[in-house]
Amino acid sequence: MITTFYFDGELFDDPNLKNQALSNSVLLENWRNFGCLVSNDKSYAEINSAIKNVAPKYYQKWVIALSNFKRFNVNGELRKLSDFQSFNDLKGSVEPLGVKTTIIPYDYLELYKTHLCNDSGFEIVTPVNINESIHFIDSEKYSKTDIVPTDIISEIWKTRFHELAKYSKVITIIDRFSVKNIMEDYDKGEKTSIESFVEFLDKTGQKFSVKLYGACDIGGDVTNIKSFKLYLDNVLRKRPCYNRCILNFDVSLCKNKLFGKTAHDRMLRFDSDHVVQIGNGLDIFRTTKILDNIFNVKRPEFTNFTEIHNTLQKNIEPGCACL
Structure with missing residues (x-):
């Protein structure tokens, strides 16, 4: 946009x-x-x-x-x-x-x-x-228009994300359910949301530093850190698209209750210029059907992204930083 x-x-x-x-x-x-x-x-x-x-x-x-x-x-x-x-x-x-x-x-x-x-x-x-x-x-228009189930992910990327990404260098993602959903899809043998996201980033021809914050204990299930790191090191980081466009990719995990209190919304910040607020976060990049999503793009000062990011950064679980 x-x-x-x-x-x-x-x-x-x-x-x-x-x-x-x-x-x-x-x-x-x-x-x-x-x-x-x-x-x-x-x-x-x-x-x-x-x-x-x-x-x-x-x-x-x-x-x-x-x-x-x-x-x-x-x-x-x-x-x-x-x-x-x-x-x-x-x-x-x-x-x-x-x-x-x-x-x-x-x-x-x-x-x-x-x-x-x-x-x-x-x-x-x-x-x-x-x-x-x-x-x-x-x-x-596209900074204010919600996503509907009939939307196609390639068009969503083209109209809402491509230019945002192409002219940015640092992308910070806050999505409490991201790690849980990534591991669920990986265990099923399906392409994960983060892999699809990186494939789209690769099409910009640029290189990025990406930081992802997710929850480590949703629904009483504690994330197996070892398994998740194996996925990152042995799958995602070996994909050709990853090596072409990613300079750094770090994942940090925090308690789910912290997200519930301060970071319920799912957001992506591109550099320090724009924050995308999106109902289901990275889920739109999964192989599952796209659902209705609230979607908007704002200047960071009109969101609480900075405060949320600072809170998460100070409360990363031991052993769960920069995976």
């Missing part, structure tokens, strides 16, 4: 960013909640210099955004927006870098007046009409 977008320092020549409070607010809010700026060192430096053109009361907000909001640095060349000759010229240059949406100054519409969007979904918007962006609209 992340929209990858591009602009450069020339965007701040747009009179709407200079004069209209709403244009700044809407652009920054979309970036904060659903966006990932694609830039390189040169374009990033030019943007940092150009934000001096906005009204003083918005300058500091732009400083915060450039320092804290999600950004993906590329090594490829990023030409100035004024250097492109046509829609196809722009699309051919930035789309291969992962850009879905390019934000241009309003005056540049003359260059692209025949094409504001094409069949591939690549689009151009201005600060004034960013709320009409098909990608930002979809990002918001």
